[in-house]
Amino acid sequence: MSLLVVGSMAFDAIETPFGKSDKIIGGAATYIAWSASNFTRPIKQLSVVGGDFPREELKILEARGVAMEGVQVKENEKSFFWSGRYHMDMNTRDTLETQLNVLGNFRPVVPDSYQDCEILMLGNLAPSIQLSVISQLKNKPKLIVMDTMNFWMETAMSDLEKLIKKVDVLMVNDSEARQLSGQYSLVSAAKAIMEMGPQYLIIKKGEHGALLFNDDKVFFAPALPLEVVFDPTGAGDTFAGGFVGHLARTKDHSFENMKSAIIVGSAMASYCVEKFGTARLKELKRTDIDNRIQQFKDLTKFDINLDTDWV
């Protein structure tokens, strides 16, 4: 049993108020694998790269238990490339350039060795590609988790609606939740989105934390207040990787355990933003992650005695 991760492996070039990166390694599936491989192995990676993608980057992930059989290497093509510039608030960004390259005609093929997947993590990609992966799986995974974005709501809403019916956990940010539901209140938005299919909804609010909804229940995960957010790229994917990594490790997909999974994801994301790209994730040790999770515990813990008379 394993975790199947679908998503881009790519190049990014990033500008923030604090600096500018060269063309560096990025992509949703890259961040998810780096994050999740702290918690669970094996991970089955499904993606596509061009001949320009460094083999070394695949090898260091393989050494962390990430299988690469499902990663197509198109020798004569170029990898997906995105460049963007973040504003001062680090929540908004402008896309400077997008080169689809190998993603433009990506046809995912699920290897036989991936058919045992217990959790399917669909990183942000065209809904038609995400649908194709689901349809190739002979057994329905125990849990399908999906990340998407506003771009697909604007360009592929019909596919997206079909897909959303098939997933158990949907992850979007707050503005995407409002766009998808047409509701301003996030509580109302969550109700409307859960009626579209997913039993669980995670609304990511960046520096304001994340909300988990299920039926009438809600959980609020804080974000760690950080002095410097150096580069937010990949934070959402790193969050997703920690989330599914924790669920795969503990084999418990209950609402209660999803609360913990969100904290783990938030802890991983809080490290991701400390350096450009995957740099910080590549340095992390188990003790770093333990310490950060402990900080999250301390951050929201309080005690109020309701058993006394007040006035």
Next chain:
Amino acid sequence: MSLLVVGSMAFDAIETPFGKSDKIIGGAATYIAWSASNFTRPIKQLSVVGGDFPREELKILEARGVAMEGVQVKENEKSFFWSGRYHMDMNTRDTLETQLNVLGNFRPVVPDSYQDCEILMLGNLAPSIQLSVISQLKNKPKLIVMDTMNFWMETAMSDLEKLIKKVDVLMVNDSEARQLSGQYSLVSAAKAIMEMGPQYLIIKKGEHGALLFNDDKVFFAPALPLEVVFDPTGAGDTFAGGFVGHLARTKDHSFENMKSAIIVGSAMASYCVEKFGTARLKELKRTDIDNRIQQFKDLTKFDINLDTDWV
């Protein structure tokens, strides 16, 4: 020993996307007293109203243990009046009209019977008025808590700086913290503001909760995700009332207990926004407050076992 509350008692007229109020009872000290009187009595109220302010409103607060000796009634003048219109996000608002009236030449006089105050809660008012109250107290209160706003940063910064040196706990919202400190990161802003005087800083983030800072420590209190925020007017004052009410009741001014106090304040504020003005606060029973605090406990509770091997 008691809680001394300083602030406006006034009229508001409010427009929100959900409706429009008549001229209704408002004012920082009104909300603080309604909120705090659930937790501690007596409360000593210091304010000023005109002849138009309904005596009945003072009487129902008196019946809740709120002393009115320090509330000046200027029979031939009018009470402070504010009217405003909220935008769809309920975090931003336009002021439509401000009539200072009795607040224009308010000279606070602290009665002898108020000299025993243990906690001084300075609701939002001109810093010169807040300073005058502090200077009239013969003994320094054990804790001085102060709320202020951007308007005073723009018009009375010199007084505000003097005042901030004298307070133990400062409450501002996120944009005010950025304005006061000149720092974008809230962690950096908090450090800069604590260097200006207060040992504790609370940054209110509306629907995104609140942060409490003290030295290098930080606590994150969530806001309850609400389906409808009907009227945010007074939510910050109600929060302040719950905060000081809890501290006065428990007589424990430690960082640990301030965490609980912020949750109590958040619970009270989450009720305040459900109806226009003070309407919802006037209905609350102890069981309502207990239930809401329990919801806050459930909202952020999680459990992660760090003692096992992961991969």
